[in-house]
Every structure is written in C-alpha cells, then in structure tokens.
Amino acid sequence: MGMRGSGKTTLAKAICRKWDLPFLDGDAILESRLCMSIRDMFEKHGEEWFRDREMECLEEITKSESWVFATGGGVIIRENNRECLKKRALVVWLDATPDILATRVTGDSRSTSGRPPLVGKVLQDSDQARTYEVVHLELATILKDRLNLYRNGSQIRLNANQDSSEQLLEQLEKKLEKRILQKEWV
DSSP: OTTTTTTTTHHHHHHHHHHTTEEHHHHHHHHHHHTTTTTHHHHHHHHHHHHHHHHHHHHHTSSSSSEEHHHHHHHGSSHHHHHHHHHHHOOOEEEEEHHHHHHHHHHHHHHHHOOOOOOHHHHHHHHOOHHHHHHHHHHHHHHHHHHHHOOOOOSSEEEESSHHOOOOHHHHHHHHHHHHHOOOOO
8 A cells, every 4th residue: 555656556566476466456446347537436426435435345355365456545544444454464555755756646647647636626626737846745745644544554664765666576575574584474
C-alpha cells in the first residue's frame, strides 16, 4: 500500500515474477467489473460509493491465499479495510516523499487521466493546470492525513524513493528475512 505514484503496482508485479505468485490490482479489478475508470466512478457515484466497492473487492480477494495485491492509495482510509488487511495479509507500505510522488504522478498519463483528483473539486474545477507544484501540494496534504494510517496499517515499510523495482525487491527480501529470523510473521 502507499500513495499514488509510490510504485505499488510495479513492485507487486516484480514480486509476482520473482516468486511466481498471482498478481491482483484492486483498481484494475474494479474498473473491469464496473466497466468504467476510477475517475468515472468518483464523478458518477462519489467517493463513498467507490470506497464501498473497493471494500467489497478487498474482502473478496483477501479470502483467497497466496496472492500479491496492489491496493489503491486510499484503501487505508476505512477502518474495515485496515482491519481486513491486518488480519489476512502481510502489508507492505511503500513510503515516498511528496517530491518523488509528484514527479512520478505528473509524468504518468494514467495518473492524470484515469484517476480522480487527489484532493477534491476545488483544484479539479479551477483553471489551474495540473502542474508539478499543484500535484506536489495535493500529495503532501494527503500524505500528511494518511501518514499514521500507513504507518500503523503496515507490517513492513519500504523506502520507495528509488526508481528501481529491483532495489525495492532487495529491501523487501532483507526485511522478510529479518521477520522470518525473528519469527515475526503475519
């Protein structure tokens, strides 16, 4: 789990390739099932409706075994989701600075076209361009609000300021090895 742009999907796919595990992407599953983008879900039905669908998807997926699941960045907002993840998964938090996140998000057309606005209607409806500065401010605001949720909702924290999924995988392997040696499994 982590903020938009932290590398959740990239790392999850790398883990799946390395350990031959099934990859699941929460946002992609919802888009496929509901035949619309996450942005359209927010615009047509609102955030609460989307969060209800996200929670249903999470509950369903976490009942199966041996998977790697890339959550949406806001999955941590709801207490039910945090509880579900803590009970049924080893949760890895990809922690990146707003500088890094803003650079990645402004360079990713999917983040700007298929995703809802980060903060809300005020910035979305203004004539202000989706510049690095605007995105940075939005991400810093959201990260400030979610920081303790991410911190408390995860068992492993990875520094996601690197661009390489190999570096993240290496970090993860070291932390998993440490957990195994200290018998601190899920």
